[in-house]
Amino acid sequence: MTATKETHAFQTEVKQLLDLMIHSLYSNKEIFLRELISNASDAADKLRFEATTDDALFEGDSDLNVFIDIDKENRTITIRDNGIGMSRDEVIANIGTIARSGTKEFFGQLSGDQEKDAHLIGQFGVGFYSSFLVADKVTLTTRRAGLEHEHGVRWESAGDGEYDLDTVEKAERGTEIILHLREEASEYLDDWKLKSIIHKYADHIPFPIRMMGTPAAAEEGEEVKPAEIETVNQASALWTRPKSELTDEDYNNFYKHIGHDFEDPLARLHQKLEGKYEYSLLLYLPKRAPFDLWQLEAKHGVKLYVRRVFIMEANEDLLPRYLRFVRGVMDTNDLPLNVSREILQKSPAMEAMKKGATKRVLSMLEDMAKNAGTADESDEINTDYADFWSEFGNCIKEGIIEDAANRDKISSLLRFATTQSDEQSVSLSEYVSRMQEGQDTIYYITAESLAAAKHSPHLEVFRKKGIEVVLLHDRIDEWLTSHLTEFDGKKLQSISKGELDLSNIGENAAEEKKEQEEKAKAAGPAVEKIKEALGDKVKDVRTTDRLTESPACLVSDQFDMSSNMERILKQAGQNVPDMKPILEINPDHELIQRLAKMRSQDKISDFSSILFDQAVLAEGALPEDPAGFVRKVNELLCK
Numbered sequence: 001m002t003a004t005k006e007t008h009a010f011q012t013e014v015k016q017l018l019d020l021m022i023h024s025l026y027s028n029k030e031i032f033l034r035e036l037i038s039n040a041s042d043a044a045d046k047l048r049f050e051a052t053t054d055d056a057l058f059e060g061d062s063d064l065n066v067f068i069d070i071d072k073e074n075r076t077i078t079i080r081d082n083g084i085g086m087s088r089d090e091v092i093a094n095i096g097t098i099a100r101s102g103t104k105e106f107f108g109q110l111s112g113d114q115e116k117d118a119h120l121i122g123q124f125g126v127g128f129y130s131s132f133l134v135a136d137k138v139t140l141t142t143r144r145a146g147l148e149h150e151h152g153v154r155w156e157s158a159g160d161g162e163y164d165l166d167t168v169e170k171a172e173r174g175t176e177i178i179l180h181l182r183e184e185a186s187e188y189l190d191d192w193k194l195k196s197i198i199h200k201y202a203d204h205i206p207f208p209i210r211m212m213g214t215p216a217a218a219e220e221g222e223e224v225k226p227a228e229i230e231t232v233n234q235a236s237a238l239w240t241r242p243k244s245e246l247t248d249e250d251y252n253n254f255y256k257h258i259g260h261d262f263e264d265p266l267a268r269l270h271q272k273l274e275g276k277y278e279y280s281l282l283l284y285l286p287k288r289a290p291f292d293l294w295q296l297e298a299k300h301g302v303k304l305y306v307r308r309v310f311i312m313e314a315n316e317d318l319l320p321r322y323l324r325f326v327r328g329v330m331d332t333n334d335l336p337l338n339v340s341r342e343i344l345q346k347s348p349a350m351e352a353m354k355k356g357a358t359k360r361v362l363s364m365l366e367d368m369a370k371n372a373g374t375a376d377e378s379d380e381i382n383t384d385y386a387d388f389w390s391e392f393g394n395c396i397k398e399g400i401i402e403d404a405a406n407r408d409k410i411s412s413l414l415r416f417a418t419t420q421s422d423e424q425s426v427s428l429s430e431y432v433s434r435m436q437e438g439q440d441t442i443y444y445i446t447a448e449s450l451a452a453a454k455h456s457p458h459l460e461v462f463r464k465k466g467i468e469v470v471l472l473h474d475r476i477d478e479w480l481t482s483h484l485t486e487f488d489g490k491k492l493q494s495i496s497k498g499e500l501d502l503s504n505i506g507e508n509a510a511e512e513k514k515e516q517e518e519k520a521k522a523a524g525p526a527v528e529k530i531k532e533a534l535g536d537k538v539k540d541v542r543t544t545d546r547l548t549e550s551p552a553c554l555v556s557d558q559f560d561m562s563s564n565m566e567r568i569l570k571q572a573g574q575n576v577p578d579m580k581p582i583l584e585i586n587p588d589h590e591l592i593q594r595l596a597k598m599r600s601q602d603k604i605s606d607f608s609s610i611l612f613d614q615a616v617l618a619e620g621a622l623p624e625d626p627a628g629f630v631r632k633v634n635e636l637l638c639k
């Protein structure tokens, strides 16, 4: 064996993370133990799974456990597991490097404000690095199960930007971490203190966590009995225990382990399902979106266990992609332990679990939505669903597109801003319950921002008639509305697409319609003039009753792409054919009436072009020739 001691530098991000962590999690130091036990438990899970197809990996020792040892004299705590361990390459890849999606976003969001950053860092997860909260030197020795004894690896660092790596002999497989405690972390040398932290954070860990017990005090003349090893935690899989035995704290601590989160969850679901297939679900909704929510390779999800043996993180196999924020465990007796992932994915039992779990998560959300706004005994208003929506609403919208079978259920979970609420808090049923007499359509507008939607000229007639309009301004809304075309038997219609017919709505509808027709007729010459002036810039020019204050607006043809969608696709670098809009004019507006009287071709042309560009601006977009627009307006102003 060649001696291979090397010194490596930490990846820049690791250094940054360490500095930040030591400062911001200072008052929360004890979490180091939770993080290290969590890793040890994951390592035991991995070994147990790999050993289902290769028993030799147990190396004759299948009693998976974590052992914690205190050495008061040398001021160290040792956390030792006999899990899967790591090879040299794995140590380099896992310890000293952050190779996870969402890292860039995480660093981008740091503000320098300690409290806020502590929160962010908690969400991001500090894992192994939390050792440096209490230690000024960490020595990790590990050997991967199945490798020869001489392929052990020692990793050592003072957390100052570098680590040493050495190849060593290690007889037992697994990982041993020695924390050389800082002066100010002496309290952790007390075994009662450590035991109470283990109870707090790791009772639910399904492997025994062992420590030396306290030696019983000897009676006079008796020999002092040596201390015995004792198991500190409950060591049973939490989801297999009856609900009545479990406290909120038990559930929350388990969530923090499984969800790699520092905060309590927003809600949970614990059920045992019996039918053709038997399985248990323990699922949680996080309070906050993880950093990698929008990454394709989201890291943590739902864990699949078969007969309490961890099989895999199996997000999309167990829950549809749009529910990727759900964390937790599904455990079944109906799958074999030692089959490949591919076979598992195709099994009817997995399919049934996915269907059942999806249904139950959606029902949990429905219940949360129902309870929204209600007050509890202490008069506190329930904001759980609003909180959920602001973090994960856009994922639920994906569900409309992705999960046609549950579309009805999902559509009742949607919440929007409308002309009556800036908050995204209005459900479609609430909208329907407020519809005007004669209204049989749910009206919406899509725009680049809430402000652009709210101030769009298209809303003018709706305001006048008191008709509520749903204001859509998230990118995904364009896709949402192309899949959600009906709710509760009512059509959804964009107010900036196609012809608008509000003639059935309101008290004087019939008279208004007649009046409008007359006005349209009178504006005929103006329409023709503008049409000629704008040429092929527009698909058509026509009068409208949409507008009450603005002179003109743009609409898309019923089956054309909306201008907002066109903009989004173009921004995303897609090749989109130019859609020609329809210019609608307000025959009551003074500008239109003045234009009707104009004779000079040049003036008509300038006026028409200004009308068109103004309508573009009102959509939140830029005219094709902004400088030309400004020049024409200035010329007019000076006249």
Ligand SMILES: Nc1ncnc2c1ncn2[C@@H]1O[C@H](COP(=O)(O)OP(=O)(O)OP(=O)(O)O)[C@@H](O)[C@H]1O
Pocket: 035, 039, 040, 043, 081, 083, 084, 085, 086, 094, 095, 124, 125, 126, 127, 128, 129, 174, 175, 260
């Ligand atoms: N005791 C251990 N045995 C085997 N592998 C380990 C052990 N501790 C850490 N690792 C490996 O190092 C990786 C990084 O660990 P770290 O605690 O930094 O992050 P994590 O557990 O993956 O995620 P999080 O930061 O969210 O806790 C783990 O994913 C695992 O592969």
